[in-house]
Amino acid sequence: MNGASREALAAARESFDALTDNTAVDATKLADELAAVTALLDREVSLRRVLTDPAQPGEAKAELAARVLGGQVGGETLDLVSGLVRSRWSRSRDLVDGLEELASAADLVAAERAGTLDSVEDELFRFGRIVSSSSELRGALTDRRASVTAKTGLVRELLGGRADQVTERLVIRLVTHPRGRSLEAGLDELSKLAAARRDRTVAVVTSAVPLSDRQKQRLGEALGKLYGRNVHLNLDVDPEVVGGIAVRIGDEVINGTIADRLDEATRRMAG
Numbered sequence: 001m002n003g004a005s006r007e008a009l010a011a012a013r014e015s016f017d018a019l020t021d022n023t024a025v026d027a028t029k030l031a032d033e034l035a036a037v038t039a040l041l042d043r044e045v046s047l048r049r050v051l052t053d054p055a056q057p058g059e060a061k062a063e064l065a066a067r068v069l070g071g072q073v074g075g076e077t078l079d080l081v082s083g084l085v086r087s088r089w090s091r092s093r094d095l096v097d098g099l100e101e102l103a104s105a106a107d108l109v110a111a112e113r114a115g116t117l118d119s120v121e122d123e124l125f126r127f128g129r130i131v132s133s134s135s136e137l138r139g140a141l142t143d144r145r146a147s148v149t150a151k152t153g154l155v156r157e158l159l160g161g162r163a164d165q166v167t168e169r170l171v172i173r174l175v176t177h178p179r180g181r182s183l184e185a186g187l188d189e190l191s192k193l194a195a196a197r198r199d200r201t202v203a204v205v206t207s208a209v210p211l212s213d214r215q216k217q218r219l220g221e222a223l224g225k226l227y228g229r230n231v232h233l234n235l236d237v238d239p240e241v242v243g244g245i246a247v248r249i250g251d252e253v254i255n256g257t258i259a260d261r262l263d264e265a266t267r268r269m270a271g
Contacts, residue, residue, distance in 0.1 A: 005094035008087035009101070015083050016102050020109045025076055027113065031106035033077040035173055037069065038099040042179060048092045051085045058086035100179070104170060104190060108197050111166040121194035123167040125204075125234040127159070128187035141175045142183055148176045195232050204248045206236045211245075223247070 001009055019025055041048045047068065051061050062082040069078055080102065089095050111117045131138050140146070140154060152172050159168045174186040181189075195202040203223055205211070211219070216233055223231040227249070247254040 001090065001094050001097070003090050004088040005090040005098075008084065008089055009094070009098045011087060012080070012084050012098055012102060013105075015080060016105060019076055019080065020106065023113065027106045027110040029074065030076055031103050031110065031169070033073040034080070034099055034103035034106060035177075037073065037077065037081055038096055038103055039177060040068075041096045041099065042177070045092075048096060052089045052092040052095050054088055061085040096179075101193065103173070104193055105197070107166050107169055108194050111164060111194075112197055114166075116164045116166065117194060117197060120164050120167045120170075121191060121232065122234070123159075123163045124170065124187055124191045124194060127163075127167070127171060128184060128191065129236060131183055131187065138183060142178070151175045191234070198232070199230065201227055201229055201231045201249055202234055203231050204234045204236065205245055206238050206241055206248075207245045208237070208239055208241045208243050210237055211235060219245070219247075223249070 020027060020030070041051070050056065051065060053061070062085055065081050065085050066078060069081060073081075081099070084095060084098060089098075108117060108120065111120045131141065137158075141151060143151075152175075155168060155172045155175060159171065170190050171187075174190065175183065178186060192202055201223075205219065216235070220231055220233055223233075231249070244256045246256065
């Protein structure tokens with residue numbers, strides 16, 4: 001997001017955090033209602049454009065949202081949505097993206113309260129790796145001809161009883177309403193959002209063999225010092241790296257694998 005949308009989303013996050021700091025707020029219900037509003041505005045383009053029209057007063061847009069949503073969502077959800085539509089957005093789609101993020105964040109708040117946020121984060125990462133390695137599974141979950149019921153049933157068959165309920169809810173929402181994203185990209189966004197709940201940076205670590213607990217601790221500490229914040233490690237094993245490790249944080253890659261050094265040596269000899 002750029003400019004006005006970035007500022008609007010930052011304000012929405014602050015309002016969301018202030019709301020969900022109150023444990024009396026039902027985070028799961030909030031997630032469901034925000035997801036429903038996201039689906040509505042994603043589908044109703046004309047309504048979305050009116051609610052993000054910079055020529056319209058913020059209060060008028062908030063009143064319209066209240067008329068459309070009144071009686072269908074709770075007061076907390078309506079307050080959040082009203083705040084969002086009062087803000088200025090660079091693109092109408094950015095409003096929907098912001099709502100979707102808050103819906104996912106509400107589910108993660110529920111996991112945080114239950115003490116399962118770390119598990120959810122790890123499960124999202126592992127599921128993403130499974131999807132990436134299975135074209136058949138990816139095809140089934142992204143098939144546009146498949147019904148919402150069929151996709152929901154498939155996710156429940158895969159994750160039911162094996163993963164946290166919040167993980168299952170997030171994945172179902174993603175595969176049934178991808179909104180133009182690839183499944184891998186959506187899972188990556190959710191993993192990063194989960195990490196942000198604990199103010200951490202996610203590092204994807206690829207090694208030839210599983211790292212020991214001591215190695216993981218030392219690597220986490222080293223990366224924490226390098227980036228000045230807690231770094232959560234998502235671990236992946238790939239025998240093709242031959243040895244060493246490769247670390248990816250966002251768009252930055254720290255490559256210390258034997259295969260990488262061999263490639264570098266080969267390039268120098270060829271040069």
